[in-house]
Amino acid sequence: MKRIQKERDRLLRKLARIYGLTGAVGALLCVIVPGTTTGIQFAAVTLLSVAAGAFVFLHTERGGVPTAVGVVAVSAALIGVIGTSSALDPVLLTALGVTASVTAPSVAITLVVRHRGPSLVFALASVILATVVIIAVTGDPMPAVVISTIAGWAVAASLALALNAAIASASARIDEVGRAHQAERLASELEARQRQDARVLHDTVLATLSLLAHSGVGVGVGALRQQAGDDARLLKQLRLGAPLDKTSDAIFSPEAEEDILGTTFESVRQRFARMGLDVNWHGAGQLTLPRDTLDALLGALGECLENVRRHSGVNEADVTVTDDERTVRAMVTDAGNGFEPETVSRGRLGYSESVVGRLSTVGGRARVFSSPGSGTTVMLEVPKP
Amino acid sequence: MSATTTRAGQQPFRRPSRSALAAGDVRERHGGRRLATGVTITAAIVIAADLLRAMMMAPFYPVGVGPWAAWLSLAAILCVGVVSRLVSRANPLPDWLYVLLLVALAVPVWLDVTATWGYLDRGVTPTAAAAAGAVLMPVAAIRGTKVPLAVACAIGVVLATSAFLQAGEAGEYIVVGLAVAVSAVLPTLLAVVAINGFRSLVGRELDLSLVQSTVSTAPSAVGMQASEELAKLDFDAETLLDDVGSGRIAIPLPTAAAERAAAVAARLRARLIEGRTDTWLKHAVTESAYLSNRVVVDDAEGAAGLLSQQQRDGLLLALWLLVGERRKAPAEPIAVRLRCPAIDDDHTTPHVVDIEIEVFGVVLRRLDPATWEAVDSVGRHVLVAEAESFRIEIECQANTASSASATVARDAANPRGS
Numbered sequence: 001m002k003r004i005q006k007e008r009d010r011l012l013r014k015l016a017r018i019y020g021l022t023g024a025v026g027a028l029l030c031v032i033v034p035g036t037t038t039g040i041q042f043a044a045v046t047l048l049s050v051a052a053g054a055f056v057f058l059h060t061e062r063g064g065v066p067t068a069v070g071v072v073a074v075s076a077a078l079i080g081v082i083g084t085s086s087a088l089d090p091v092l093l094t095a096l097g098v099t100a101s102v103t104a105p106s107v108a109i110t111l112v113v114r115h116r117g118p119s120l121v122f123a124l125a126s127v128i129l130a131t132v133v134i135i136a137v138t139g140d141p142m143p144a145v146v147i148s149t150i151a152g153w154a155v156a157a158s159l160a161l162a163l164n165a166a167i168a169s170a171s172a173r174i175d176e177v178g179r180a181h182q183a184e185r186l187a188s189e190l191e192a193r194q195r196q197d198a199r200v201l202h203d204t205v206l207a208t209l210s211l212l213a214h215s216g217v218g219v220g221v222g223a224l225r226q227q228a229g230d231d232a233r234l235l236k237q238l239r240l241g242a243p244l245d246k247t248s249d250a251i252f253s254p255e256a257e258e259d260i261l262g263t264t265f266e267s268v269r270q271r272f273a274r275m276g277l278d279v280n281w282h283g284a285g286q287l288t289l290p291r292d293t294l295d296a297l298l299g300a301l302g303e304c305l306e307n308v309r310r311h312s313g314v315n316e317a318d319v320t321v322t323d324d325e326r327t328v329r330a331m332v333t334d335a336g337n338g339f340e341p342e343t344v345s346r347g348r349l350g351y352s353e354s355v356v357g358r359l360s361t362v363g364g365r366a367r368v369f370s371s372p373g374s375g376t377t378v379m380l381e382v383p384k385p
Numbered sequence: 386m387s388a389t390t391t392r393a394g395q396q397p398f399r400r401p402s403r404s405a406l407a408a409g410d411v412r413e414r415h416g417g418r419r420l421a422t423g424v425t426i427t428a429a430i431v432i433a434a435d436l437l438r439a440m441m442m443a444p445f446y447p448v449g450v451g452p453w454a455a456w457l458s459l460a461a462i463l464c465v466g467v468v469s470r471l472v473s474r475a476n477p478l479p480d481w482l483y484v485l486l487l488v489a490l491a492v493p494v495w496l497d498v499t500a501t502w503g504y505l506d507r508g509v510t511p512t513a514a515a516a517a518g519a520v521l522m523p524v525a526a527i528r529g530t531k532v533p534l535a536v537a538c539a540i541g542v543v544l545a546t547s548a549f550l551q552a553g554e555a556g557e558y559i560v561v562g563l564a565v566a567v568s569a570v571l572p573t574l575l576a577v578v579a580i581n582g583f584r585s586l587v588g589r590e591l592d593l594s595l596v597q598s599t600v601s602t603a604p605s606a607v608g609m610q611a612s613e614e615l616a617k618l619d620f621d622a623e624t625l626l627d628d629v630g631s632g633r634i635a636i637p638l639p640t641a642a643a644e645r646a647a648a649v650a651a652r653l654r655a656r657l658i659e660g661r662t663d664t665w666l667k668h669a670v671t672e673s674a675y676l677s678n679r680v681v682v683d684d685a686e687g688a689a690g691l692l693s694q695q696q697r698d699g700l701l702l703a704l705w706l707l708v709g710e711r712r713k714a715p716a717e718p719i720a721v722r723l724r725c726p727a728i729d730d731d732h733t734t735p736h737v738v739d740i741e742i743e744v745f746g747v748v749l750r751r752l753d754p755a756t757w758e759a760v761d762s763v764g765r766h767v768l769v770a771e772a773e774s775f776r777i778e779i780e781c782q783a784n785t786a787s788s789a790s791a792t793v794a795r796d797a798a799n800p801r802g803s
Contacts, residue, residue, distance in 0.1 A: 003702075003755065004590055011582040015575055022571060030560055090508065091560045098564065102571075143441055151434035155427050155572065162423015163579050170416025170587045178594030185598045192612030195619060202657055205622055206650055212629060213647035215637040229630025235623035239616075 008167045012110050012160055013060040019156060020056030020071065020106030023098050024049060027078065030095035037092070041085055045095070048078040052103050059107060065120070068107035072124045075104035076131050083135030088142075096132075097145040101152030104128045108156040113164040118157070125153040198238055203302045204271050205231050210306065211275065223274045268302055277309040283321040289328065293382050296358040297330060300366065303355050304332040304378045312336025312376065327381050335375040341368050355380070420583055421526035424576050431519035431572045439512035446500065446509060455497035455513035462489050463520065483528065487536055490517045494540055498547050505548065505555035510565045514544055518569030522576040530577040537573035541566045592675050593705055599669040600697040611656065611663065618653045625649060664689040666721070669701055679708045680719045688723040688738045691783035692763070699762030700740070706756040710747045717745035717774070740764070740779040749775055
């Protein structure tokens with residue numbers, strides 16, 4: 001069974017419980033009003049009212065036909081016992097009416113939505129109505145009770161059918177909305193992927209933003225302005241999904257794994273040249289690396305160069321790329337101020353997140369060699385596939 | 386707990402507007418209209434029964450117009466309500482008219498009570514006043530449920546009071562009077578329970594169906610919230626860079642602009658680096674209105690990404706049903722912990738995922754059996770019951786063959802800085 005139908009049945013049972021227990025409690029309150037019944041009749045009607053309530057409780061706990069039949073049978077018995085009493089006073093008449101029009105019909109709420117439910121409900125309603133009519137014909141003509149019995153069953157059944165129809169209609173629509181949302185998600189995933197794939201672009205954007213965060217001190221105004229303008233243009237291209245020219249294609253999605261290294265190294269070099277740091281390139285220009293690894297290496301490299309630019313006090317750095325069967329190494333060397341690696345806490349976000357973090361996601365690592373006054377060397381290692 | 390869970394707490398996820406709109410649509414239109422129609426039919430049955438009773442009782446009214454003044458005024462109110470509803474089909478009724486109609490219901494109630502006053506001992510009870518209670522049923526289906534229910538209760542109280550005040554002469558007939566008072570409230574109460582139940586049921590199911598779309602995503606998918614955030618950060622950066630590039634912001638930068646640049650850079654960096662271990666499960670919890678504050682996911686290794694689609698479905702549904710069984714306001718959220726016990730440095734994909742679900746505020750025996758079906762579709766489970774809570778431990782065989790891309794999963798499962 002579909003889950004939504006289970007939920008529907010649970011709601012219907014709750015409604016049936018409210019309806020049925022109201023009736024059972026009401027009838028019980030009526031029959032224990034002093035002076036209405038005595039002796040054996042009092043015992044019988046009290047017992048039957050309690051039993052009706054118990055059956056309603058059982059039925060609305062788990063559902064099912066047998067307990068529903070129990071509710072109706074006990075109700076019919078209660079109606080019969082009250083109806084055959086010698087003097088039908090208004091209190092007993094009320095108890096009878098409440099049982100016929102509230103307690104017994106409560107099972108219609110849960111039953112009517114079942115397979116062949118309507119005919120079952122009709123049969124049960126006929127039993128109660130027949131009992132009431134027989135009493136009305138043979139004894140007290142109680143038209144109000146007959147009317148409210150019919151109304152009680154009709155109300156219970158129609159409310160349950162309305163709820164059932166509403167839930168069925170909503171359920172169909174929910175499936176549609178779910179599918180539409182799935183499409184929406186796929187589109188958004190695709191967009192996010194494109195953005196994340198543009199890691200080289202984000203690296204230069206981050207570098208430029210860091211410069212701006214330091215108010216752009218130490219960089220030529222014209223160069224910074226041009227760099228910012230270029231980055232803004234590329235971000236806009238990314239946002240609009242416009243067709244890309246060849247160089248920016250490399251920046252957006254470095255897909256070709258071989259020839260790309262030279263191009264992207266070149267773009268890193270140009271970026272730092274514009275900001276006043278000359279990067280000298282040594283060693284391998286072509287490396288076959290998986291895209292993730294390449295991105296991580298280039299990103300870490302960019303961060304190292306940014307640190308050189310900002311802290312070393314020199315305007316020149318060397319990058320040496322070497323490789324053997326298992327690893328690719330990139331060494332960033334400067335002849336600047338240097339520092340005592342121990343004094344810089346490992347937790348500083350810039351280095352640990354952007355260099356160590358990037359490399360370790362692809363299984364690589366970084367080591368720093370430096371001492372005050374004798375420059376700094378950072379060794380970046382990533383594994384080959 | 387990682388930063389992502391706290392962020393989810395601070396910033397509630399907002400769905401893309403189209404999905405949100407469609408979601409509201411289901412509740413208001415598709416099912417809601419049918420329910421309103423059905424409730425109106427039910428109300429009509431109640432009113433018809435009351436009218437029949439009035440017809441039968443009319444001869445017993447000693448003098449005057451009998452119950453008809455009250456019924457005519459009720460009919461007039463109904464006419465105004467129905468006609469204005471038809472006229473303003475698309476828009477809801479203006480509030481002032483709504484309030485006016487509700488207040489006007491006092492007229493038939495008052496007319497009915499005064500017409501029957503003093504005749505309870507002959508079995509003459511209010512009829513139109515009870516019908517006025519039923520009139521509120523469709524109102525509850527169309528507008529909020531609280532006000533109609535309150536008005537129905539007020540009518541019930543008035544009828545009960547009038548019955549008590551006549552207790553002296555009426556004797557045993559007071560029971561009949563009280564029964565009529567209850568009959569004025571009961572139909573509306575039922576309708577309100579049905580309508581509220583329907584609305585929350587649809588809301589829950591809808592939320593689940595929207596969140597289920599996370600199940601089929603790739604192991605390292607970014608999630609809608611993250612991708613929204615990334616787009617926004619990119620746009621912020623673009624705006625700032627463009628302002629600098631075009632000279633609208635001077636160099637050196639003013640402090641405010643520099644701080645803005647620092648903030649955007651920090652968030653963008655965090656967004657690009659973190660979130661790689663976020664999986665469909667985290668997205669599902671973040672994006673769901675029902676799960677977001679009630680479930681905490683601890684999955685540092687991104688192990689949820691290793692589960693097959695069927696296992697994901699089962700896990701999500703199990704969490705769903707567990708949350709559904711929670712009592713009103715337990716302090717502790719349900720905690721889900723996922724671990725790959727056999728994780729080491731050889732480059733193989735882990736085969737086993739251990740899942741622990743620590744559940745607070747749920748009565749074990751009240752759980753829907755479907756919960757265990759769902760749990761079993763994830764893996765073999767062991768149940769550990771404690772005083773205040775219970776724990777479901779699932780040992781789950783990750784189906785490596787079916788996982789969308791094992792290498793990506795492996796990357797996600799291997800956190801940085803380990």
